[in-house]
Amino acid sequence: MLTTSDLPAQNDFSIGDLKISPSRRLVEGPAGKHNVEPIFMRVFLRLLAAEGQVVTRRELFEECWGGASVGDDSLNRAIAGVRQIARAVGSTAIELETIPRTGYVLRRNITEAGPHGPGAPMEEAAAAALDCWRIGLPVADLDAIRALDRALAEEPGDARGWGLKALLLRKAVEYAKPDQSAELLQACEAAIRRALSINPAQSDALSARAGVMPMFGDWKAARGRLLGVLELDPGHVPARHDLAMLEMMTGRPSAARPIIAELIEADPLAATFYYKRMYHLWNFGEVEELERVAMRALQLWPRHPGIWLARYWTLLFTGRGGQALRLVDDERMRPPLPQPMVDLLHGVAAVQERPVSDEECERLAERASAMVARGPAIAVAALMALLSLGDTRRALDLAYAYYLGRGSAATPIWTGPEDARVSDQFRRITQFLFLPCAQDLRALPEFAGLCRDLGFSAYWEATGLTPDFCDEARRLPARRDGQSAA
Template sequence: MLKVRDLASRSDFTEGTLRVSPSRRIIAGPAGQTSLEPRIMQVLLLLLDASETVVTRNQLFDECWGGAIVGDDSINRAIGRLRRVLTQVAPGAVDIETIPRTGYRLILRAAETPFCAAEPVTADEKIARSSWSRRRLLGGGLALAAAGGAAIWQAGESKEDLAAQLITESDAIARAGKQESTTQALALLRRAVAVSPNNAQAWGALALAVARSEHPSLAQTTSPTLDVERAAQRALRLDPANADAKAALAIAIPYYGDWLSAERRFDAVLAQHPRHLATIDAKAFLMAATGRPRESSEVRLRYLSGEPFDVRLHYRQIYAHWMLDRIAEADQISGRAMEMFPRHPGVWFGRLWLLASTGRIERALALVDDAYGRPPLPASTVASLRAGLIAALSRDRSEIDAAVRQVMAGVQRSVNGVVNAIMLFNIMGATDAAFDLADAYYLERGPILAAMQWRPGQPRVPDVRGRKTNMLFTPNAATMQRDPRFLPLMRKIGLVSYWRQRGITPDFLRR
C-alpha cells in the first residue's frame, strides 16, 4: 500500500458519494468540490484506507506528520477542518466519529443524491459565505454569546459541527497573534460552549485559551484561575481524558517561587499526553525561567518547526537559537517572523534583543526608530528603549546614568517595563541598577517600586507565569551571573532550593 504522504502517486478514486483526487488535492461530492491542504488530504486518505475501522492518534502522527513532535491540537485542527469540508461537499453522507482516548473512525453513509460531476457551487464558496455570515453575527452579538445566547446555526448544520468550526476559527485567530486576537478567540470559544454545552473539546479549548492568556479581559471581574477551573472541570466531567483541560489546570497556576510543583504538574500531563504542545511549551518556558535556557531551547527546536504559522510558538525560535549561540539561524528566523507577523510584540522584541545583545546596537536603534514597523508601544516605552540603546552605544557614564533614571521611571507603570529595564541595564553595563531593580521586583525591597501586574496599554508578550526570571539567564546577563550578589538573589527567590531538589546545575554555573 502506498504511504498516505505520497499524494502524487495516488490515483483518483470514488468512495461512496466522494470523488477524491490525491495528486491534485481535490475532494468532490454532491454539493460541490474544494481543494485540501496536503496534510488534511493525508488524514482523509488514512481514514478512508482504514475502511471504517478506528485510526489511532499515534497512527495519524506517524503517517501524516512523519512522527514529528507536534501537539494534540495539530490533529484536532486537522480533524476539525476535514469535518467542515466533508459537511460542505457531502452533507449527511460522511461522519468522522471520535473514539475517546483512542482516535477516529470515518463512517460512510448511502446518500439519496449520488455523486455528480456538476459543480454548482464550490465548497470553498460555501465556507466563505458561512464564515462571513458567522462573523457578522458574532461581530454584532458577542454580548449575547457571552451571556449564553440562543444557538444560531445554518439549516442542516448540527450544533457539534458549528462548535467544531468555532473552535477551529478561534484557534486560527489566536495563532495569527493580532492585537485583538485574545478577545476574539475567547469569544468564539464561549460561543462554542453556548451552542454545544456538552462538548468536552469546546470546554477544554476554552479552559486552555484562558490559561494561556496573560490577561483575558480588561473588564474581568472574576479570577482567571477560577474561570480556567470551571471550564476545565466541565470538560473533564464530559471526557476524563481531555488533554486541554488537564493542561489548563497545570498551566493556570503562577509558578514564581514554586518551580518544583509546576514542573511536576506539567510532567503529570505529559505522562498521559506526551505530544500536548501547549504543555511542552509551558515546560520549556519553565526550564528557561529556572536557569536552563539551553535545555529549553533544544526542547523547543524539536517541536516548534512543526508549527510555522502559530506566532505564539514561532517567535520562541528566535530566543532558542540565540540561547544556543546560533546567531545566523536566529537572524533568519527573526527576519522571516517579522515578515509573517508584522508588528507583533513578541516577534519585534525578539528581534530587538537579538540585535542589541549581539553587538548590533545601531540596528536595534533603527528598529526602535521605525515607527511604521514597530508594534503600538506606549511613547514612554519607546523613549526608554531609545535612551538605553543610545547609552549602550556611547558607553558614556553620564548618558548611562541618565538612561537608568529614565528607564527606572517607567518600571512602575508596566511589568514589561521591568523586563525591558533588566535587559537594557545588562546591555548598557549598568549592573548595579539591574540588581537594585531585581531586589524591588522579586523581593519587594529598597526604594524602587516595580510593577507586578499588567497595565492597560501595555503590549503583551504571552509568556508570563507570575514574575518573570528568564531574562536573568540570557547571554547578555553574564555579568550579573558572575557578580557575587547573584547567587544570594537566586537563594532568596527559591531557585537554589529548586536546583538542589531537582539535582540539576543551571547553565551559568556549568560555565
C-alpha cells in the same frame, strides 16, 4: 486609539457566519469575500469593542481619526462602509443601529447557524481556539471563548470543547483586566471540572489546570503538574510549550531548546514558538541561524510584540545597535508601545552608534531605574537596558524590585495605561536572568542570594537539575557579537 498600522497584529475572529480578518482587511461570508478599507475596519472594530453599548460620534472621531480635523462626510462614509461589511458577503450576523443625535450601536445577531453559530461543527470553534493559542498575542480572546460556548450549547458532552475553553480562559486570566480576572478564573475552573467529568484524561483541561497557577516561585510543583500531563499525553503541544517555558525560566535553555525546535518543525506557522527560538539561538551564539529565524518571523508577523522585542534585544546585544535603532524608530512596523518605553529603547540603542559621555549614560541608567514602578513589561525593558549599559548594580536592585517588590519602588502586579502589552510579561518572567546579556549580573556575589530568594536554589537542589550557567559544558556565550567565549 487603533491605527491602521495596528491592524496586522489583530487576531482573526468570527461572528456567526461572518469571518473577519483585520490583518488582511478581509471579511468572508456565505456570499463570498469582501475587502474592507482600513478606516472602515478601524471604525468596525471600535464599535464591536463596545459590546453592544452606544459609541458616540465624538468618540469615533477621537479614537479612529485621532481627533484630526475631518468632516461629518468622512464618518458617514465610514459608517456606510461598516454596514456594507456584512451585507456584501450575505451575512446577517451583525446589525448597526443609528441612535439619532448621539452615535451608533453595533449588535451581534447570533441566532443564525454559521461556522461558529448554533449547529456548527465543534471542529470549527476548536480550530479558532487553537489558532488563538498559536498566535500567542497578549490578549484575552473573548470572541473565541464565545464561539466555543455556542458550539458547546449544541454539544455539551464534548470534553475537548470544554478543555479548549479552559485553555483559553487560562490565557484570559493572565491578560484580562484586574477586575475581570477572578471571574475568568472561576469560569476556567468550571470548564476544567466539566471537561474532566466527561474525560478524566482530557489533555487541554489538564494543561489548563497545570498552568493556571503562576509558575513563578512554584517551580517544583509546576514542573510536576506539567510532567503529569505529558505522562498521559506525551505529544500535547501546550503542555510541552509550558515545560519549555519553565526550563527557560529556571536557567535551563539547553533543555527548552529542543522542545521549541520540535514544536516549530511540527507547526511552522505558530507565532508563539518563534521568539522563544530566537532567544535560544542567541543563548548558544548561533547568530546566522538567529538572523534567518528572525527575518522569517518578522515577515510573517511584523508587529507581533513578542517577536519584535526578541528581534530588538538580539540585535542590540549582538553588536548591531544601528539595526536596533532603525527597528525602534520605524513607527509603521513597531507594535503599540508606550512612549517612555520607546524613548528608552531608542536611547540604549543610540549608545552603541555614537560616542556618549559618562554623564549621558548615567542619566539614561537613572531613567531606566525610575521605570520599575510603571508596570511589568516596562520593568523588564528597563532591566535589559541597564544590562546593555553595563550597570549591573542597578540591574540587581531593579531585579529585586521587579521580582520580589523590594527596595524603594516595586513593580505592580498588573499592567496599566503606562505599560506595554507584551507576550509572557505579566507573570514575573525570569528567563532574562539567564541570557548572555546577564553574564556580568550572574558574576556578582549577590546573584546567589537572588537565586535563593527566587526559589531557584531550592528547586535545583530538590530536582537535581543544574542550570546552564553552572555547567561548563553549556557555558553561555560571553561576547556581544554572539560568538562563544570558548
